Amino acid sequence: NDGNANGWEVIGSPGWNVQNGQYGAHLEPGISNAVPDDAHWNQSWNNYSFEVDLTGVYGTDKNLVFRFIDNLNFYDLHHTGGFIYFSKYINNQEYRFAERIYYPLENGSTYHFKLQVSGDHFLVFENNVLLFDVTDNVGPKILGGRIGLRVSTGGVSPTEVWFDNVKVSSLDDTTGPFDLPIEYDGRPNSTPEQFKKSFWKRLNAAFDHL
Numbered sequence: 001n002d003g004n005a006n007g008w009e010v011i012g013s014p015g016w017n018v019q020n021g022q023y024g025a026h027l028e029p030g031i032s033n034a035v036p037d038d039a040h041w042n043q044s045w046n047n048y049s050f051e052v053d054l055t056g057v058y059g060t061d062k063n064l065v066f067r068f069i070d071n072l073n074f075y076d077l078h079h080t081g082g083f084i085y086f087s088k089y090i091n092n093q094e095y096r097f098a099e100r101i102y103y104p105l106e107n108g109s110t111y112h113f114k115l116q117v118s119g120d121h122f123l124v125f126e127n128n129v130l131l132f133d134v135t136d137n138v139g140p141k142i143l144g145g146r147i148g149l150r151v152s153t154g155g156v157s158p159t160e161v162w163f164d165n166v167k168v169s170s171l172d173d174t175t176g177p178f179d180l181p182i183e184y185d186g187r188p189n190s191t192p193e194q195f196k197k198s199f200w201k202r203l204n205a206a207f208d209h210l
Contacts, residue, residue: 009037012071015151022055024162029153034163035068035146043144047171050115050147052163056107059159061152066117067145074145077115077124079105080154086124086132088142095139098132110164118171 005023010016013030016023025032035041046067056062060080068074072092078085082104087096103126105111116123120141124132147168153159 005034007037007040008034010034019162022162022164023149024055024160025151026058026158026160027151027153028158031071031150031152033065033068033071033148033150035148041146043146045170046143047118048116048147049167049169049171050117051113051165051167051169052149053110053112053165054105055110055162055164056105057160057162058107059153059156059161061154061156061159062105062161063150063152064113064115065148065150066115067142068148069142069145073142074148075122075142076150077113079103084131086122086134088136088139090140090142093139097136097138098134101131103131112165116171 005016005018008016008023010032011034012032013025013027015025015027015030015032016034017025023034025034050064050066052064054062054064060082062079064077065074067088073090075088076086078087082102083100084103084105085096085100086098087094089095112127114123114125116125120136122132122134122136123130147166149163149166151159151161
């Protein structure tokens with residue numbers, strides 16, 4: 001909502017910008033990802049909830065990625081032609097660990113996605129509708145990496161997709177040990193619970209550029 005995309009790094013085709021409080025890209029053609037920069041992400045995070053609003057304007061491809069290492073290695077939630085596919089790419093080789101589902105994402109409509117990532121177990125919701133409940137037991141695993149917003153044209157050009165209200169929350173146990181006290185905004189956090197709550201609040205604030 002602050003009119004800029006500070007904290008995001010673009011990997012792929014250029015064209016990302018902020019309009020009307022949303023972050024997105026218009027490509028003709030191309031593939032591009034926007035991921036948190038190193039100051040706003042820790043590669044060791046593996047258990048979290050990732051929420052975002054997605055609105056398509058042109059094209060049929062609509063994507064979200066997580067555990068994104070680079071353009072060759074990532075997990076991908078991909079819509080095209082009315083179907084949603086859930087798979088991963090290892091050295092650019094696709095591994096599908098779930099059957100595609102028919103769930104058209106119409107241009108001009110906004111969809112709220114929530115991905116819960118916990119080890120090898122993944123849940124995907126759209127507006128509280130469970131779309132996928134899968135465990136990745138196919139091929140090599142990806143650990144670490146970042147969440148990401150992805151725009152691609154596929155076989156239909158141009159494409160234009162906008163994202164808003166990005167939110168990331170920890171799924172880890174918030175009572176684990178910490179070397180306390182830890183300063184947060186100049187104030188010591190006297191308990192692990194207080195620190196964890198403050199930390200993830202700060203992370204979400206950092207992502208709330210949209």
